[in-house]
Amino acid sequence: MSTETKPKGQLYKRLDRIRGIIRNQFEFLRQDRLATIGVIFVAGFVFLGLFGPALAPHDPIEHDVRNDDGQILRLAEPSGEAVLGTTAFGKDVLSQFLAGAQPTLIVGLFGGIGTGAIGFLIGLVSGYYGGWVDELLMRLTDLTFSLPFMPMALLLLTFVTPNIWLMTAIIAGFLWKMPARVVRSEVLSVRERTFVKSARASGASDLRTMLYHVAPNVLPIGFLYTAYGVAWAIAAQASLAFLGFGDPTMTSWGRMLRQVFESGNMRVAWWWVIPPAIGIAAITTSVFLIGRAYEEVINPEIQTEQ
């Protein structure tokens, strides 16, 4: 690791700076009450995603909840044996809820980061170079806009066994278009500013100018859209799982809702519906609330982007 070669003081200074940035972000978010609530929910969600499967009292799929006589409890209301009741298949709802956060977190996090990163790079290159590069990349963006996301994702997921990494890739592969457009239009205005022009005039290469002078100025928007990407990815993953195109080996919140919907037990088994439904609604809304707080700061005008 490079930590050995660097003088310790410099490393500490760097760490301090990072800590300062993080502290500032939290200070900022604390001022917005809605964003604070959002942060709390997201923290709880990340915790569930990391440790949920370990916390689950039973295996979400294998284990059958039984009563004292050894009979499998099906569609049992919340009770001592199963705190959140059981499913029609005699599974523990609480365990499924806890374990189900993990795929949601993985797809959300990586799908969001993928969306943000691809979109940022394409927007940056497209806006900076302009000309035929811009034309090509923007027509590619138009193409992903015109290929309907949901149907295409469903089609692709029918011919390979869906797993969460594939879903992540498909989601990022379709959603990058949003940040790409916004970042590009932002780059177009940054490119014309004096410091970029003077950097180029003083002989900096295109790559250097783009990465050191333009990119940092559009980074906040990249981050914002990464956050939105997380919410979109979570929503997309839940929707695909609800339609039966989720990872068949993992319990996810979307899949729980599919099972309760498909089995026709939605009418009676409220305890089976509410936890995953609230889980998905809470996490997507939280991410958006945090995003909103940043949006106000970064640029009041871009709030209008879809």
Added chain:
Amino acid sequence: MSQFQRFLAKRLAISIGLTLIAVSVIFVVLRLLPGSPFEALVTSGNLNQQQINEIRALYGLDQPMWRQYIDYMTSILTFQFGYSILRSQPVWDVLEPRLVNTLILLVPALVTTAILSSAIGMYAGWNRGSLLEKGSIITTTFLRSTPVFITAIFFIIMFAYNFELVPAFGMRSVTASPEGYIDTFLSLDFLHHYILPFTVAVLYYSGDFLLLARNGIVEKRGSEFLKLHKAKGLTEMQQLARAGRNSMLPILTYFALRLGMIFQGLILLEVVFGWPGIGRELVLAIQQQDYPLVQAAVFIMALAVIIANLAADVLYAYFDPTVSTGGGSSA
């Protein structure tokens, strides 16, 4: 050619190009899928080899790939979608009533929400910091970030199961056997089934319109022309109306874009409510590997988006003289 005409021609060419590419992508994806809907027929053992060959020939599957591609392109682009494999009906006969069902649900919903939530959004933007503004922002953030099927499930549990006010599923009751569209849609039974999905669709769409309208007004509030109107002695509402008229363009173009996404946007809404629209039909067709039906449905969805994008671009360039029409994408 005027500048606007040149812009129009370029946009049109791009749209045609996009349509061709989108259709090709669908072709490739469908070819990549392993297995075919005929395999089920073949493995069930009801067909001999000669019959299989005949069926393959019927669908053109014995032709070389480039020939299949040409045939596919010409048929799709002329709206000859062929026969649905599992329903043994022409694809268009299957899709047409589904398209109508989707439109009848979502177009009124979109129009309603565009008018209602834009008005609320403008009012909220005018009264910055008010309770209405904060409340509407929280509500719409929830509604637009939560996947639509979750909202739908909450509504079904509340209004269909708990209060038993409306049915939870379908477009007509099971016993109804209406003839033709007028008979189908002009009945109390239909209305009864309609209210819930309509409401959820209105709420789901509301967020973006509300925020667009609010932001538009917020930006206009301090501008010079409003000061003039204020000096002229116009009332608050009259000023708001002037500011609103000046922030209509983004709302209009957004409406066009949303309209284009209408067929693909709310597949999950249709599935949850058992609404016999094109989205639900597509999911069923994919599950049953009914590829002629799938490719037709996906093509219609893509085409709608391409046309709406074109319309939005043209709308914007036509009404907003500050947008450069010269370079097309050089905005």
